[in-house]
Structure formats: C-alpha cells, structure tokens
Amino acid sequence: MNTEQLTHRQDRIEAFLDTESIDAVWFARPQNFTWITGGSNVVDHTASVGVAAAGYTRNDGFVCITTNIEAERLRAEELPDEFTVISYEWYEQSLNAAVAMYTPTASVADFDLPGAKQTAGDQLRRPLAASDIQPYQEVSHEVATTIERVAKEIEPGDTEQEVAAALNATHAARGINTPVILVGKCDRVSTCRHFIPTMATIDSCVTISVTAERNGRHVSATRTVAFEESILRRLREHHDMAMRVEVTALDATREAARNDGTAADVFDAISDAYETLGESDEWRQHHQGGATGFMGREWMATPDSNKKIESPLAYAYNPTVHQAKSEDTALLIDDTIEVASTTGNWPTQRVTSCQSSFGIDRHKVLDAS
Structure with a gap:
C-alpha cells in the first residue's frame, strides 16, 4: 500500500x-x-x-x-x-x-x-480512493488476460475441472486469488446458473465465469466459447440479449450517479430491459450483480435496495438469458463508464442500452467452430 x-x-x-x-x-x-x-x-x-x-x-x-x-x-x-x-x-x-x-x-x-x-x-x-483506480485497472486487465488465454486453449474433450485448474494456476502465478471459478459445458450452463466445475467433458460450448482478487480488489468476468455452428446461432441470440441488459445496467448506474440514485433504480432499469427483450421473468433466475470492490459484491441490485450509487467505484453486473451470460467489471469514474476487464484480444460488438443511446463494446461469444 x-x-x-x-x-x-x-x-x-x-x-x-x-x-x-x-x-x-x-x-x-x-x-x-x-x-x-x-x-x-x-x-x-x-x-x-x-x-x-x-x-x-x-x-x-x-x-x-x-x-x-x-x-x-x-x-x-x-x-x-x-x-x-x-x-x-x-x-x-x-x-x-x-x-x-x-x-x-x-x-x-x-x-x-x-x-x-x-x-x-x-x-x-466505498467509494474507492483515486489511488485505487490504477491498481484496479491493472488487476482487471490481468484477470481478463487469464480467462481469455485459458478459454482459447480449451478443446472439446477437456474436463471442466481441467479448465478450472488452469485458471487457478495462471492466476496464482500472477499473485491473484480466485475465490469463484465456474466452468460449464453447454447442457450444464443451460440448467445451472452456478456451474461449479465437475469432471464433465466439454462438448459443443463452454462458459467460464470468475471472481478473482489481488490486494483485495475484486474482478468478475465471463467468457463463452462455441465449438459448433449450430449452438453458436442459439447462443448468439440469447447472448445479445444478456449484453443489452448488462449495458442497460451500466447506463442506469451512470445516470443514478448523476441523480443521487440507488441500486433499486438500477434494478428497475434491468427488469425493464428484460421485459423490453421479451424475457420478463429471466431476472428471477439469478441475481444481477452490483457493486464490487473489496468484496466480490459490495451489494447486489434488488428491487428494494437503498444502497447509493457511488463514484469512483467498480460495478459488475451479470445478467443471464437462458444459457447466456454477459459479465465484466467496469469502473464508474464521475459519471463515465470504463470497462476494465478487457484486453482487446477478444471479439466485441457495440451494444446499446435499452433506455438511451448509450453504448459500449461488449464481449461476444467466441466462434471456435
């Protein structure tokens, strides 16, 4: 320190x-x-x-x-x-x-x-100190680097546990702890929101989600790889929706910071986004994430939460739509959103909020078919 x-x-x-x-x-x-x-x-x-x-x-x-x-x-x-x-x-x-x-x-x-x-x-x-921002950016980049490197090396036939071990070892070599590692093959991701790694063999797709930390600063990120074209089409449809919900959450966070808003205001924007996309009940299947920092989640966005939206602070929203999940760690600095868990080495697309013209680049499903 x-x-x-x-x-x-x-x-x-x-x-x-x-x-x-x-x-x-x-x-x-x-x-x-x-x-x-x-x-x-x-x-x-x-x-x-x-x-x-x-x-x-x-x-x-x-x-x-x-x-x-x-x-x-x-x-x-x-x-x-x-x-x-x-x-x-x-x-x-x-x-x-x-x-x-x-x-x-x-x-x-x-x-x-x-x-x-x-x-x-x-x-x-909360909120973070200005001097916490750079180390937060650095560890976020390293977590994204690790998850993307490991994801690109996965081959059908690998087990979920093998992928989890690779993630853990790579992080450990960088002085990063990984308290949450989720690795799920296609059918498990479809039925489990928390796909704890098993000895199941990866087949047509895989999703990796981690929450990692170094020196207390927590980073959450998710990446998905499709190995078959047939599953890729279905995944993209649902993943596009999850990305839009995530961007809407970040947009609402930015607006709430300007207007002394709360986590409940962000949740309202999230639930409205699901309804706009024709998936009004999906938010009930899994928590939507919230503020992060010196805990994996400082708070989660819920309908009644009065937690204040603060800046500077890190936020990690993780909406899911069926088997698709979009998640990264973003820094809110003043009223500007900066996605921190990114490398520039994973395919992205510009995604627009459901409530305004606000848009940012989000991580797509990687086509390995």
Whole structure:
C-alpha cells in the first residue's frame, strides 16, 4: 500500500470516528483488513475472521494485534511501516480478548469484540480512493488476460475441472486469488446458473465465469466459447440479449450517479430491459450483480435496495438469458463508464442500452467452430 492510499484510509477513518463519536475501529475480517493495510490476515481460507486485527485509534494511529506466531511475518510481508505491531502469546488468550485489553472503550469492530459496536465496514470501503483506480485497472486487465488465454486453449474433450485448474494456476502465478471459478459445458450452463466445475467433458460450448482478487480488489468476468455452428446461432441470440441488459445496467448506474440514485433504480432499469427483450421473468433466475470492490459484491441490485450509487467505484453486473451470460467489471469514474476487464484480444460488438443511446463494446461469444 502506498502513502497516498494509506492517507486516504486515515482520513476516511478519522471522519468516521468523529461521526460515530468513538476512539478506535478494528478490522479482522479479511476484506476490511486488506482495505486498511493492503495485506492479508488469512491463513485458513474457511475462516470468516483472520489471524490478526488491524485498527486505528486516536492515540496510537495504525495498530495491528496478532499472536507471536504471526507478528514478525505480518510486519515483514503484509503491513505498511506505519503500523505498530502488538503481539500476544498464542496460548494465553484469543484475538478478541487481546484487542479488548488494548482498545479504548469507545470502539467499533467488524468481529465479536467485547464492549464494541459492530460494523460491516462497507461504509469505509466505498467509494474507492483515486489511488485505487490504477491498481484496479491493472488487476482487471490481468484477470481478463487469464480467462481469455485459458478459454482459447480449451478443446472439446477437456474436463471442466481441467479448465478450472488452469485458471487457478495462471492466476496464482500472477499473485491473484480466485475465490469463484465456474466452468460449464453447454447442457450444464443451460440448467445451472452456478456451474461449479465437475469432471464433465466439454462438448459443443463452454462458459467460464470468475471472481478473482489481488490486494483485495475484486474482478468478475465471463467468457463463452462455441465449438459448433449450430449452438453458436442459439447462443448468439440469447447472448445479445444478456449484453443489452448488462449495458442497460451500466447506463442506469451512470445516470443514478448523476441523480443521487440507488441500486433499486438500477434494478428497475434491468427488469425493464428484460421485459423490453421479451424475457420478463429471466431476472428471477439469478441475481444481477452490483457493486464490487473489496468484496466480490459490495451489494447486489434488488428491487428494494437503498444502497447509493457511488463514484469512483467498480460495478459488475451479470445478467443471464437462458444459457447466456454477459459479465465484466467496469469502473464508474464521475459519471463515465470504463470497462476494465478487457484486453482487446477478444471479439466485441457495440451494444446499446435499452433506455438511451448509450453504448459500449461488449464481449461476444467466441466462434471456435
């Protein structure tokens, strides 16, 4: 984490402390720990709380509390120099107890901290800092590069698991984690919205969807390859619809940013787009995505969501129409949409919103027939 990013975190936290009339905030959930430090507190990927808590107090500034097992590693590999590291013997107490002994009485935490108020931390993570934009663009490009390279190397007869392993390994070599990998052959994509990879053999088409992250910044993208001309025609029809819904969602996001709109406003535009395209019930089959950032989805667009559309922020909408899905990660900067998970090496077409003349290039089904 560079100085500009850390200063942004400090400014936002100090304003939060003043607003909440508190003296300290503590984060042990991975998404918030990464936001405040730029590093990771994860050892066990199944745990909701990591092995350290990072905080900021009025008296001491940035502090990290962890066991003697982790202290030196975190200091050397995960934390900015501005953090004071406080360690306790692993066998003497829990992380909760150690933080409770250190922290001022008036505190907020994202984990079970005795005497502290609870916070999800999302109001601090959003919107992004200006200094987060370039690293977001870089990781988005790398995720798109990986998914497209792997997709172009798939051959009928490969298994879904083999494709998933290739995606995971390629990302890992770039320092990218991939918490969500979906790989589906044609008939599974038709019946499953979440096509968890199996040993099924890929035949006439394949769809790959990933959510990946590096240094906490999450990127979602989907690509589809057709190996037979007959399936290509049907896929294109449905994929064209999904692309239009996605562009409509991005258009509505742009408009909502101008007009202090909410996620519900975006959802209304999405559902109207489905109706315009003659697929009025399709939105019920799968969530439509929403804001992303330091979580795979900061929020999802729903009919009643009052989440504010914020800028700068990343958004990843993922409409589906039968077996077709269109998804990328876009950055909203002021009221301008920039698709970030793109390489220029995959076929695209200009797609127009259902509610205005707004249009952007979207990724087509790759013809490998």
